[in-house]
Amino acid sequence: MRSETLHVRTGSSPRVHDLTRDCSRFVADEADGLLSVFVPHATAGLAILETGAGSDDDLLAALEELLPRERRWQHRHGSPGHGRDHVLPALIAPSITVPVLAGQLQLGTWQSICLVDTNVDNSEREVRLSFLPG
Numbered sequence: 001m002r003s004e005t006l007h008v009r010t011g012s013s014p015r016v017h018d019l020t021r022d023c024s025r026f027v028a029d030e031a032d033g034l035l036s037v038f039v040p041h042a043t044a045g046l047a048i049l050e051t052g053a054g055s056d057d058d059l060l061a062a063l064e065e066l067l068p069r070e071r072r073w074q075h076r077h078g079s080p081g082h083g084r085d086h087v088l089p090a091l092i093a094p095s096i097t098v099p100v101l102a103g104q105l106q107l108g109t110w111q112s113i114c115l116v117d118t119n120v121d122n123s124e125r126e127v128r129l130s131f132l133p134g
Contacts, residue, residue, distance in 0.1 A: 002030075006127040014063070014118040016047070016056035019127060020105070023113050027100045032134040035105065038095040039127050043085035043119035045092030046127075050110040063088065063118060078121040085119040092116045100131070 006022055019037065027035055037046055049055050073083020098113065099106040107113070115127060 001130055001132050003128060003130045006129065008115055008125045008127055010044075010115070010117040010123050010125055012120050012123060014060050014120070015115075016049075016051065016059060017115040017117065018051050018056075018112050019046075019115055020107070020112040022127075023098070023129060024105055026129045027105060027131055028103050030100055030103050030131050030133070032102065033100050034132045034134065035098045035100050036095065036130040036132060037098070037113060037127060038130070039115060039125065041094070041119075041122070041125060043082075043088060043122065044115060044117045044125055045089050045094050046096045047092055047114050047116050048096060048098075048107070048111050049114060051112045051114060053110075056114065059116065060118070063091070063116075066091070067118075078119075082119070082121060085121075088116070088118055100134075 067084035069081030075083035075086050
């Protein structure tokens with residue numbers, strides 16, 4: 001198994017950050033196997049979705065409707081509504097696995113691997129990539 005940690009700065013507003021290019025680079029010299037992507041944070045997750053055509057903004061809007069940033073949350077440290085950020089990984093998992101064949105991610109035409117981060121209190125994120133040969 002081979003691993004690498006990416007350092008991603010997500011900024012001060014909710015964001016969907018495309019990791020596909022980094023993931024493709026990581027597996028480019030590999031044969032067949034599986035790419036595991038994991039975010040070791042209690043307030044971020046990973047998703048496979050289309051980006052650039054509005055789906056990333058739609059996801060953030062849907063999360064805002066499902067998990068509004070208000071004071072109703074029991075978890076209350078940080079900025080107002082931060083408790084909802086701790087619920088996010090129950091809906092957007094902190095890990096995904098993608099098949100790799102001959103060094104190529106086996107994603108669909110419009111699929112991208114994305115970090116989903118709604119936490120405005122922590123803009124520094126780690127993403128761990130691991131390749132498991134087949």
